[in-house]
Amino acid sequence: MIRNVCVAVGFVSMMALVSVTPAAQSPGNPYPVGKAQALAPTGSTARGAQLVALGGCNDCHTPKLRDGALDTARLLSGHPQDGPMPPQVVGGASTNMLLTAWRGPWGVSLARNITPDRETGIGSWTLADFKKTIRTGVNPKGEVLMPPMPILMYQNLPDSDLDAIWNYLRSLKPVHNQVGRSTASKTVASR
Numbered sequence: 001m002i003r004n005v006c007v008a009v010g011f012v013s014m015m016a017l018v019s020v021t022p023a024a025q026s027p028g029n030p031y032p033v034g035k036a037q038a039l040a041p042t043g044s045t046a047r048g049a050q051l052v053a054l055g056g057c058n059d060c061h062t063p064k065l066r067d068g069a070l071d072t073a074r075l076l077s078g079h080p081q082d083g084p085m086p087p088q089v090v091g092g093a094s095t096n097m098l099l100t101a102w103r104g105p106w107g108v109s110l111a112r113n114i115t116p117d118r119e120t121g122i123g124s125w126t127l128a129d130f131k132k133t134i135r136t137g138v139n140p141k142g143e144v145l146m147p148p149m150p151i152l153m154y155q156n157l158p159d160s161d162l163d164a165i166w167n168y169l170r171s172l173k174p175v176h177n178q179v180g181r182s183t184a185s186k187t188v189a190s191r
């Protein structure tokens, strides 16, 4: 009897395992099969990649291909120099089809180039510059970062998470792309 119960429990837990890790998605579901990653070591580049994925940085900072997939050749290089601008919508906010430029009550903001390109990206920043920018919402030039950059959602991250994001950003291919300046940028004293 006990043995039968054990066999039954074993069978049920095997079924549970099988059901959370399907071998393939249902027909018509475009997503790849999801699988649990191990937590990468604190502060590491690999942890930074996990945080950048979770933080959705690519949603705004990476141009998209026609099918909406990320243009991985231009990863995190911001709004393309010659990219389309968001349309004017009366009574609403809007974005362009690359999701890299935004128009709202604050003006127009362009997702910046956060690759290590020295001239057009953040290649000349130090780790301290990066941390100060995320913690205060003001970059080294004294520009207040406008929506939709989610400063409020990132500014209290542990130091080790900011280290990890920084390490990951430094590991990217530098992309030369002069984003231009958001019409909205206000400048304040950088503290």
Ligand code: HEC
Pocket (backbone or CB within 6 Å): 051, 052, 055, 056, 057, 058, 059, 060, 061, 102, 109, 110, 111, 112, 113, 114, 121, 122, 133, 139, 140, 144, 145, 146, 147, 148, 149, 150, 154, 165, 181, 182, 184, 185
């Ligand atoms: C919802 C869109 C959005 C998301 C998500 C987003 N950003 Fe941004 N980010 C922006 C925009 C737009 C700007 C430019 C704001 C401006 O011009 O005032 C910006 C600016 C920045 C800047 C300032 C760069 C400079 O040259 O001043 C940094 C650094 C940055 N983002 C890092 C990140 C990181 C790291 C993540 C993910 C953890 C992230 N962003 C997620 C939209 C976004």
